[in-house]
Amino acid sequence: MPKTSEWFARVGFTVWHTPGVSRAWRYEFAGGNYVLVTGLDGFDLPEWGGPYSSMLLSASDQLIEHQEYLKSTRQLIYWFAHASRLRGR
Numbered sequence: 523m524p525k526t527s528e529w530f531a532r533v534g535f536t537v538w539h540t541p542g543v544s545r546a547w548r549y550e551f552a553g554g555n556y557v558l559v560t561g562l563d564g565f566d567l568p569e570w571g572g573p574y575s576s577m578l579l580s581a582s583d584q585l586i587e588h589q590e591y592l593k594s595t596r597q598l599i600y601w602f603a604h605a606s607r608l609r610g611r
Contacts, residue, residue: 527570529595533602535559537567549602551609554581557602562591574598578605 530547538548538558545567547559559576561568568574574592579585586608592598 529599530559551606553609555579555586555609556581557605559598571595572598576601576605578608 533549535547535549535557537545539545544560544565547567548556550556555578557576557578559568559574560566562573562575564575572592572594574595574597575588575590576592576598577585577588587605589601592601
């Protein structure tokens with residue numbers, strides 16, 4: 523398993539799949555808000571090491587924040603920490 527996949531699994535992300543449409547890494551917070559992370563195309567899991575597209579959504583699927591381009595895993599980790607602080611909105 524690539525290092526990036528190990529990080530996602532260790533943090534608590536799961537693969538979220540809509541058959542015939544897309545796959546993403548998903549992390550759900552206790553209140554129901556969640557993060558989705560894909561490759562730049564927005565339809566599949568990201569390549570090892572990025573780049574990434576990520577978004578924070580509410581429990582009712584409303585967009586809270588979107589980062590269209592995160593170049594590296596380091597940028598993704600920084601953004602995820604930021605999104606974790608916003609989850610209570």
